[in-house]
Amino acid sequence: MKKELRLMKGNEAVAEAAIRAGADGYFGYPITPQSEILEYLMEANPAETTGMVVLQAESEVAAINMVYGGAACGKKVMTSSSSPGISLKQEGISYIAGAELPCLIVNVVRGGPGLGTIQPAQSDYFQSVKGGGHGDYHLIVLAPASVQEMADFVDLGFDLAFKYRNPVLILSDGAIGQMMEKVYLSQQKERSKVFPDWATTGKPATRERNIITSLDLDPNGMEMHNHKLQAKYNEIREKEVRYEEFQCEDAEYLLVAYGTSARVCQKAVQLLREKGLKVGLLRPVTLFPFPTKRINDLSGQVKGILSVEMSAGQMVEDVLLAVNGKVPVKHFGRMGGIVPTPEEVVENLKSKIIGG
Amino acid sequence: MTEEIIITGFGGQGVLSMGKIMAYSGVMQDMEVSWMPSYGPEMRGGTANVTVIISSERISSPIVRHFDTAIILNQQSLDKFESSIKPGGVLIYDSNGITRHPERKDIVVYRVDATEEAARMNSSKTFNMIVLGGFLKVKPLIKLENVIKGLKKSLPERYHNLIPMNEKALKRGIEIIQKV
Numbered sequence: 001m002k003k004e005l006r007l008m009k010g011n012e013a014v015a016e017a018a019i020r021a022g023a024d025g026y027f028g029y030p031i032t033p034q035s036e037i038l039e040y041l042m043e044a045n046p047a048e049t050t051g052m053v054v055l056q057a058e059s060e061v062a063a064i065n066m067v068y069g070g071a072a073c074g075k076k077v078m079t080s081s082s083s084p085g086i087s088l089k090q091e092g093i094s095y096i097a098g099a100e101l102p103c104l105i106v107n108v109v110r111g112g113p114g115l116g117t118i119q120p121a122q123s124d125y126f127q128s129v130k131g132g133g134h135g136d137y138h139l140i141v142l143a144p145a146s147v148q149e150m151a152d153f154v155d156l157g158f159d160l161a162f163k164y165r166n167p168v169l170i171l172s173d174g175a176i177g178q179m180m181e182k183v184y185l186s187q188q189k190e191r192s193k194v195f196p197d198w199a200t201t202g203k204p205a206t207r208e209r210n211i212i213t214s215l216d217l218d219p220n221g222m223e224m225h226n227h228k229l230q231a232k233y234n235e236i237r238e239k240e241v242r243y244e245e246f247q248c249e250d251a252e253y254l255l256v257a258y259g260t261s262a263r264v265c266q267k268a269v270q271l272l273r274e275k276g277l278k279v280g281l282l283r284p285v286t287l288f289p290f291p292t293k294r295i296n297d298l299s300g301q302v303k304g305i306l307s308v309e310m311s312a313g314q315m316v317e318d319v320l321l322a323v324n325g326k327v328p329v330k331h332f333g334r335m336g337g338i339v340p341t342p343e344e345v346v347e348n349l350k351s352k353i354i355g356g
Numbered sequence: 357m358t359e360e361i362i363i364t365g366f367g368g369q370g371v372l373s374m375g376k377i378m379a380y381s382g383v384m385q386d387m388e389v390s391w392m393p394s395y396g397p398e399m400r401g402g403t404a405n406v407t408v409i410i411s412s413e414r415i416s417s418p419i420v421r422h423f424d425t426a427i428i429l430n431q432q433s434l435d436k437f438e439s440s441i442k443p444g445g446v447l448i449y450d451s452n453g454i455t456r457h458p459e460r461k462d463i464v465v466y467r468v469d470a471t472e473e474a475a476r477m478n479s480s481k482t483f484n485m486i487v488l489g490g491f492l493k494v495k496p497l498i499k500l501e502n503v504i505k506g507l508k509k510s511l512p513e514r515y516h517n518l519i520p521m522n523e524k525a526l527k528r529g530i531e532i533i534q535k536v
Contacts, residue, residue: 007376007383007391007509033395118395179418180376180391182383266416341421 003184010150010176011036013183014080014106017154019046022189023104024075025053027066031085032118033174034108038080050191060085064092064105071101072212074199076158076192080106082174083124084115086132093167094133098214100229102161104154105139106170108177111337119337120174120260125314128171129288136226138233139169140240141287143258147181149285155186160240162196164232171287173310175260175339242285243294247273251280253353254298256319257308258284260339265308268345279349287315295322304328304353308345311335328353357412359497360420364405364437365429370484373510374427375406377488380506381498382410390418403432410497425495427487431455448490448533458536465536466494473532474525482525489529500526 008016015037018026028038038056046052057063063079070077081089086107096103107128111121128141140160142153150172157168195201200210216222246269248254253272257265262283272279282298284291299305304327307316313331320329332348334340361378365371375391382389392407407423409415425446428434431454441447443462451457452471468490474483492500503526507519 005383007380007389174395175392175419178393178395180379180389181415181418182389260419263415264417264419267420270416339419341419342417343421 013151015040017151022191025077027063060088064089071103074195078104090133097137100165104157109173117337122310237289243291244283246281248280252278254302254305255281267342292322299323299326309333361425363427364433371404374484381503384502384505468533485525486529489526490533493530
């Protein structure tokens with residue numbers, strides 16, 4: 001089917017894609033650099049077209065608990081924020097993961113820690129892939145590198161969330177949220193009229209009560225629940241790894257980067273190839289599950305790997321685990337809202353990997 | 357073909373919207389585009405800039421530090437970005453309010469006195485379209501007709517009556533831009 005072409009900001013693309021995905025509700029609270037998501041939805045007013053609820057909550061904590069409630073009823077619900085706001089939501093996210101509910105969370109990351117800055121960063125990687133809230137849980141984490149993926153991952157995110165009954169996080173950043181690119185929008189989907197069999201939609205006489213909870217006071221029961229969660233995460237690790245490769249076939253050196261950094265690294269690969277250096281880029285699309293196996297395979301082929309992030313070095317730990325000592329792995333990053341340039345990536349690959 | 361452009365000036369000069377129209381025009385011409393605005397503290401200080409990339413291929417980094425073309429509309433921006441133009445690149449500037457003119461010898465400098473011209477045309481709001489016209493003359497990557505289509509796409513319909521005035525401004529920009 002022919003898709004509609006628009007020029008949009010990443011944030012606007014998320015909002016429009018949510019309406020078209022047939023989402024039932026969005027609950028948010030404004031914060032730069034993601035406020036356009038809420039603004040766009042408010043202006044589009046999908047309550048009058050699809051019936052989707054758009055609500056500005058009184059706080060981030062309220063917003064994530066509205067998502068918890070909506071998800072418990074089997075609805076397609078989402079929220080979005082930027083780093084400090086996502087920190088506030090962590091309690092709710094842990095509850096939602098514990099109660100095994102599907103939902104979509106968007107983090108348009110800005111520099112931290114604390115209030116930090118409003119400029120783009122990738123320093124929420126640990127928080128996103130290693131937990132963030134309390135307890136042994138994982139989110140499925142998608143890392144868009146373009147406005148097109150900001151739109152596409154809304155639909156994909158909802159699909160994965162419902163398939164695994166697990167919250168999905170779109171880990172974006174201020175650059176992708178604020179920039180405009182071409183985007184092909186999919187057709188409007190109808191909002192679902194049927195609900196999953198676990199949803200709390202009122203008890204008919206024909207079945208037992210559905211209970212949504214993250215609490216089990218019996219530790220044996222709680223351990224069983226944890227085993228079930230871990231089995232689910234292992235299934236996700238086996239089936240849902242996604243990544244993209246650029247010129248890796250003959251690569252002697254490898255860059256690993258996601259999101260905005262991956263875009264910068266693509267340019268760095270071009271510059272390095274012009275100088276005759278065989279460099280490739282692996283871009284993880286899912287950060288959980290991480291493309292561990294593919295990076296391990298590539299480490300048998302390349303002489304060294306540079307992990308590039310807008311942070312002090314977080315994803316590099318997962319790259320190191322994947323490579324398991326086979327070849328040198330180093331980190332290069334800028335912090336506090338600064339985006340590295342392709343030239344800086346070139347220099348750092350040369351000084352840290354090729355030269356060293 | 358890839359053209360990496362920065363447009364920079366005061367907030368209110370229409371820097372971001374000029375970039376947006378440029379990007380839309382690229383879309384109308386079936387090209388890849390990216391539009392990356394400054395949204396940080398520098399916006400609060402009264403200056404605005406936007407990086408627009410127009411390419412026949414998939415665009416890698418939307419954030420670049422060296423530009424093929426810089427369109428510079430105030431002194432602060434000239435001081436900050438003159439050194440960011442690639443050797444052999446193009447600088448387009450409006451001399452209004454400029455006290456220190458461009459100094460580099462390894463770039464091609466063009467002057468488009470759009471502030472003055474807009475005042476003469478009695479339509480200060482089309483200032484940025486005069487500048488854009490100048491760009492079209494110097495770098496004919498986008499056709500004028502596609503800019504008009506881009507304008508139609510980026511302006512809400514209630515403003516479509518302003519398109520002829522903008523078209524006139526674009527054409528005037530094409531006429532008055534001069535190599536320095």
